[in-house]
Amino acid sequence: MKVSTYKSNTFILEIFAVLLAVLFLAPFYLVLTNSVKTLKEILLDAASFPQLFHWSNYSDVWKVIDFPQAFMNSLQITAFSVVFIVLFSSMAAYQIVRRPSKFNSFVFLLLISAMIIPFQSLMLQLVRVTSLLELRGELYGIVACYLGFGMPLSVFLFHGFIKTVPLELEEAARVDGSNPYGVFFRIVFPLLMPIMVTVVILNTLWIWNDYLLPVLIIGGNKDLTTLPLAVTKFFGQYTKKWDLALAGLIMAITPILLFFLILQKYIVEGVTAGSVKG
Amino acid sequence: MRHALGIQKGWGQQIVFLGPCLIFFLTIVITPFVLGFYYSSTNWNGLDLDKAVWTGSANWSRILHDENFWNSLYFTLRFTVVSVVIANILALLLAFVLMASLKTKKVLRTVFFMPNVIGGILLGYIWQFIFTKGFATIGDLTNIPFFTLPWLGTPNTGFWGLIIVFVWQTAGYMMVIYIASLAGIPKDLIEAAKIDGARPYQLFKSVYVPLIMPAITICLFLTTSNAFKMFDLNLSLTKGGPGTSTQSLAYNIYSEALINNRYGLGTAKALLFFAAVSIITVTQVIITKRKEVSA
Numbered sequence: 216m217k218v219s220t221y222k223s224n225t226f227i228l229e230i231f232a233v234l235l236a237v238l239f240l241a242p243f244y245l246v247l248t249n250s251v252k253t254l255k256e257i258l259l260d261a262a263s264f265p266q267l268f269h270w271s272n273y274s275d276v277w278k279v280i281d282f283p284q285a286f287m288n289s290l291q292i293t294a295f296s297v298v299f300i301v302l303f304s305s306m307a308a309y310q311i312v313r314r315p316s317k318f319n320s321f322v323f324l325l326l327i328s329a330m331i332i333p334f335q336s337l338m339l340q341l342v343r344v345t346s347l348l349e350l351r352g353e354l355y356g357i358v359a360c361y362l363g364f365g366m367p368l369s370v371f372l373f374h375g376f377i378k379t380v381p382l383e384l385e386e387a388a389r390v391d392g393s394n395p396y397g398v399f400f401r402i403v404f405p406l407l408m409p410i411m412v413t414v415v416i417l418n419t420l421w422i423w424n425d426y427l428l429p430v431l432i433i434g435g436n437k438d439l440t441t442l443p444l445a446v447t448k449f450f451g452q453y454t455k456k457w458d459l460a461l462a463g464l465i466m467a468i469t470p471i472l473l474f475f476l477i478l479q480k481y482i483v484e485g486v487t488a489g490s491v492k493g
Numbered sequence: 494m495r496h497a498l499g500i501q502k503g504w505g506q507q508i509v510f511l512g513p514c515l516i517f518f519l520t521i522v523i524t525p526f527v528l529g530f531y532y533s534s535t536n537w538n539g540l541d542l543d544k545a546v547w548t549g550s551a552n553w554s555r556i557l558h559d560e561n562f563w564n565s566l567y568f569t570l571r572f573t574v575v576s577v578v579i580a581n582i583l584a585l586l587l588a589f590v591l592m593a594s595l596k597t598k599k600v601l602r603t604v605f606f607m608p609n610v611i612g613g614i615l616l617g618y619i620w621q622f623i624f625t626k627g628f629a630t631i632g633d634l635t636n637i638p639f640f641t642l643p644w645l646g647t648p649n650t651g652f653w654g655l656i657i658v659f660v661w662q663t664a665g666y667m668m669v670i671y672i673a674s675l676a677g678i679p680k681d682l683i684e685a686a687k688i689d690g691a692r693p694y695q696l697f698k699s700v701y702v703p704l705i706m707p708a709i710t711i712c713l714f715l716t717t718s719n720a721f722k723m724f725d726l727n728l729s730l731t732k733g734g735p736g737t738s739t740q741s742l743a744y745n746i747y748s749e750a751l752i753n754n755r756y757g758l759g760t761a762k763a764l765l766f767f768a769a770v771s772i773i774t775v776t777q778v779i780i781t782k783r784k785e786v787s788a
Contacts (some may be wrong), residue, residue: 225593236601239607306511344525475610476611487670
């Protein structure tokens with residue numbers, strides 16, 4: 216049955232789609248092949264396949280940007296932020312759903328409305344606030360910022376999901392003598408798994424790739440430099456060191472690409488769930 | 494006593510569950526936003542943090558005569574309209590193609606989605622190389638005029654360069670949403686329409702589009718607000734150049750404050766920016782929401 220539906224029309228469509236995909240991938244291919252050429256080779260002919268793989272570009276970049284350090288910074292910032300976003304936003308959403316007081320409904324409305332505020336509309340004052348609170352240049356400072364910005368969408372996603380969780384389980388646990396915290400952490404929290412995956416993925420992609428907030432909050436502290444910030448060093452309007460710049464670029468995108476390729480099923484589902492709810 | 498204890502317990506839970514969320518949200522988002530209303534009427538320079546003198550409407554009248562700001566707004570509006578239209582048409586096209594029973598469809602979905610997982614700043618750098626070196630080489634080899642254009646060197650090509658990269662980045666994401674929506678359409682509805690003799694165009698216009706309207710609302714909302722707020726791509730690809738011809742609003746605010754050290758003026762622009770984003774996205778959502786039907 217399946218074979219018979221694969222007609223010549225479908226075949227033509229398939230060829231068209233594959234060609235388009237090749238076109239989509241071409242930029243990656245060009246960056247990848249040129250990242251193992253010498254600068255001279257890149258300038259002479261950026262389209263040809265490298266004659267000799269010039270791996271030293273990578274080891275040079277590794278040292279110049281202190282890759283392990285930048286990678287660990289990105290990892291730490293992202294991991295801490297995502298863990299606390301999941302924890303705090305799920306707790307808040309639970310409280311808002313299970314106790315719909317006027318105050319809690321107002322908080323929810325405030326969170327949702329804040330989603331429309333563009334980052335540029337508050338970044339300058341944020342610099343002021345974070346300086347006052349001595350959050351700038353600190354790991355906990357940038358994590359605190361991501362918690363604030365991550366809260367609205369995450370609470371919103373948990374809120375929509377918790378509404379569909381049946382109360383009976385919680386009531387049973389309560390009858391069995393569990394306190395509210397036990398009910399949440401032992402019963403409700405594990406049930407939130409599907410939407411938690413979405414929250415983790417959306418926040419991870421955004422925080423890992425973020426550029427402007429780290430510039431503003433950790434800009435001065437070189438020890439906290441994230442991967443996107445580190446790679447920026449190689450690029451100016453007239454980049455001269457393309458060999459290093461391209462190797463740096465590949466090194467910066469590899470971790471998140473691997474993350475995507477390994478978890479792609481969940482990522483695509485998470486993105487879909489997130490956007491339909493949002 | 495028991496009652497009092499109950500209330501206390503309730504308060505305890507309220508504070509433990511909602512407290513952390515509220516603390517971070519109020520400190521990081523709400524406080525700075527509210528402060529903006531004050532700073533937008535001062536001559537705050539960002540350096541002397543405590544010396545922000547109230548200047549009344551000075552910033553606002555300055556913006557009124559700031560050609561750069563209005564050019565940025567015009568550029569941003571043009572960019573938003575063009576990129577939203579192209580990105581969504583391409584995404585919808587891809588979604589339809591990948592709904593067909595292609596053998597490579599899983600791989601293709603991954604490929605089209607891929608640019609999205611890489612941050613905007615890095616995508617901009619990738620394309621800086623493609624435009625300045627990659628295209629030039631291909632142009633030399635093939636003599637196709639498209640590749641020999643000075644891609645980041647003129648206002649016009651810079652505009653289209655940004656469009657290309659934005660569409661390349663966004664289309665796959667929207668495609669995923671459209672696919673999910675198309676997959677949710679009951680098959681018998683399509684069959685019925687076909688039996689009634691609907692032509693492909695009629696089928697598309699009268700059956701598919703109304704049924705995927707919720708997805709259209711979301712995709713238009715996401716692309717509109719992302720395009721209107723474009724910053725990372727702008728910074729890494731053209732830096733607003735040549736001159737300030739491809740400067741997005743977000744970039745204009747950034748450079749006003751962090752390059753010219755006029756934080757007060759930047760804050761005033763940022764408030765206008767917020768107003769513009771709200772008006773545009775809310776209007777768009779209201780308009781497309783009205784067109785939603787249920788199957």
